Amino acid sequence: MKIAYYPGCSLHASSAFYDHQTKIVTKKLGIELVELDDWNCCGATSACKTDTFLSIALPARNLGIADASGLDELVIPCSSCYSRSLVAQSVLADNQELKDMINSELSKKVSGRVKILSIVELLLKKVNLPQFDEQVKYKLEGFKPACYYGCLLTRFPYDIKVSDNVENPQGLDIICKRVGAHPVDWNYKTDCCGASATVNDTEVALKLMSKIMKDAIARGANCFVTTCPMCQLNLDAYQDMVREKYNISQRMPVYFITELVGLSLGLSERDLQIDRHLIDATGLLKEIKQV
Amino acid sequence: MSTETVKFEPEYAQPLLQEIMDRSGQNLLACYQCRRCAAGCPVSDEAGVTPDRLIRMIVFGQKEEALKNFLVWRCVACYTCGERCPNNIQTARITETLKQISKKANLEPLVPKVAAFHDSFLKSATNNGRLSEMEFMILLLKKIKNAGGWSAVIAEMKSQSKLGKALYKKKRIHFGSEKVKNLSEIKKLVKKAEAFS
Ligand code: SF4
Ligand code: SF4
Numbered sequence A: 001m002k003i004a005y006y007p008g009c010s011l012h013a014s015s016a017f018y019d020h021q022t023k024i025v026t027k028k029l030g031i032e033l034v035e036l037d038d039w040n041c042c043g044a045t046s047a048c049k050t051d052t053f054l055s056i057a058l059p060a061r062n063l064g065i066a067d068a069s070g071l072d073e074l075v076i077p078c079s080s081c082y083s084r085s086l087v088a089q090s091v092l093a094d095n096q097e098l099k100d101m102i103n104s105e106l107s108k109k110v111s112g113r114v115k116i117l118s119i120v121e122l123l124l125k126k127v128n129l130p131q132f133d134e135q136v137k138y139k140l141e142g143f144k145p146a147c148y149y150g151c152l153l154t155r156f157p158y159d160i161k162v163s164d165n166v167e168n169p170q171g172l173d174i175i176c177k178r179v180g181a182h183p184v185d186w187n188y189k190t191d192c193c194g195a196s197a198t199v200n201d202t203e204v205a206l207k208l209m210s211k212i213m214k215d216a217i218a219r220g221a222n223c224f225v226t227t228c229p230m231c232q233l234n235l236d237a238y239q240d241m242v243r244e245k246y247n248i249s250q251r252m253p254v255y256f257i258t259e260l261v262g263l264s265l266g267l268s269e270r271d272l273q274i275d276r277h278l279i280d281a282t283g284l285l286k287e288i289k290q291v
Numbered sequence B: 001m002s003t004e005t006v007k008f009e010p011e012y013a014q015p016l017l018q019e020i021m022d023r024s025g026q027n028l029l030a031c032y033q034c035r036r037c038a039a040g041c042p043v044s045d046e047a048g049v050t051p052d053r054l055i056r057m058i059v060f061g062q063k064e065e066a067l068k069n070f071l072v073w074r075c076v077a078c079y080t081c082g083e084r085c086p087n088n089i090q091t092a093r094i095t096e097t098l099k100q101i102s103k104k105a106n107l108e109p110l111v112p113k114v115a116a117f118h119d120s121f122l123k124s125a126t127n128n129g130r131l132s133e134m135e136f137m138i139l140l141l142k143k144i145k146n147a148g149g150w151s152a153v154i155a156e157m158k159s160q161s162k163l164g165k166a167l168y169k170k171k172r173i174h175f176g177s178e179k180v181k182n183l184s185e186i187k188k189l190v191k192k193a194e195a196f197s
Helices: A016-028 A044-050 A051-067 A079-094 A096-103 A121-129 A169-179 A201-216 A230-236 A239-246 A257-264 A283-288 B008-025 B034-041 B051-057 B061-069 B070-074 B080-084 B091-104 B112-128 B133-169 B185-197
Strands: A002-006 A032-035 A071-077 A116-118 A145-147 A222-228 A255-256
Touching: A016 A032, A016 A257, A044 A051, A044 A079, A044 B091, A044 B112, A051 A079, A051 A096, A051 B091, A051 B112, A051 B185, A071 A079, A071 A121, A071 B008, A079 A096, A079 A116, A079 A222, A079 A230, A096 B185, A116 A121, A145 A169, A169 A222, A169 A257, A201 A230, A201 A239, A222 A230, A222 A257, A230 A239, A230 A255, A230 B133, A239 B008, A255 A257, B008 B051, B008 B061, B008 B091, B034 B051, B034 B080, B051 B061, B051 B070, B051 B091, B070 B091, B070 B112, B080 B091, B091 B112, B112 B133, B112 B185
Parallel strands: A002 A032, A002 A071, A071 A116, A145 A222, A222 A255
Antiparallel strands: none
């Protein structure tokens, strides 16, 4: 199974280990990722806030490359890149004039044929198969994750059909259960962690994170699981600041979903580079049970 | 408690309302002030203004208030208000429109660092076609210096230094930058964007 792959800037910089994990985990699952040739930055939240045209045109260039690749599906693990690309595709499907205007500048034109998948949608295709049970080497017994979807997996500033429940999504929870973890039921799974504000409006971001932390802990979670490199970095890097300011004693490792799936498939802590978290994420690993 | 009477003069209010509706693509006139948006907005405490209030300001043509309030500058674009609005009004697209109008008119942003952050991000992303986290931080610090002098830069670096060290230790800071090969294509899009706005 060959799938086009857009890593985006975070996965080539501060979250390079997520790029690495995505590649080795999907390979184990029999998926071959083909990175888009000469991809560019999608513009993320900043383009939306400053330049509406570029917020569509930048991801459109990547979509043109994907459409020309001949592959049917494009996976985008970063929630922000995923959201921006999906919005661009939908806007251009509804606006021929804008599509022509952008296409006139592109060597690889947007046709709109590629199907965009989040990492959750891609992983679900595999973990939901009965054969997956045979691949599971370890059960993540002691893991009680608060599955954190954040804003961008289910809410869009444009009419877009979502494959999961908007207010109470289940995709990550299903994957966690398939690898033997016990996700908790909690209230803040789709609340904003303020990642785009942490540097420029720190107080707001810390407060949003404190609410997320407190609810997850109150519900008995012992870690977070996410797909978004911005959420991961935010909750990982600023967690001690949040804990200090809001009197929270517990520390919570913030995993990417690829780490949980990878561990269950028998990939090691080293293979997955789990030592690159700021909040130690290796302590919980002793809770893993061989099948 | 005193109550103020709000005057509504359609001819006065119309131009601002129309401009924002056109640019944001949102039908503000559909808002019936049910405040479902307000209930879910995570920054309402800090902003002091909720999406329904912002929409009301615009409908009444209160330009100054609409541009200079904290919701415009502190909205985290979480899209909760839009998801829950029975009339499908996306306030995040209104707040981004107001930020753009404010920039175009060269108005001082209410939270300058928010504007500086997003401008620097987009600048770095379009300089190379891919974001360089280092260049982005340097551009941001330059803007902070222009606004608040070296003392502001030092304060910023101090507040980020502990985190920077921790990230560096975990190999999560990259000094290099990647460049898109077909950079001229990105430049053409940027040029078109300038003409478009
Ligand atoms: S939810 Fe929609 S209709 Fe209700 S007050 Fe907010 S913007 Fe207006
Ligand atoms: S998108 Fe902005 S205005 Fe709407 S709920 Fe989120 S923070 Fe509030």
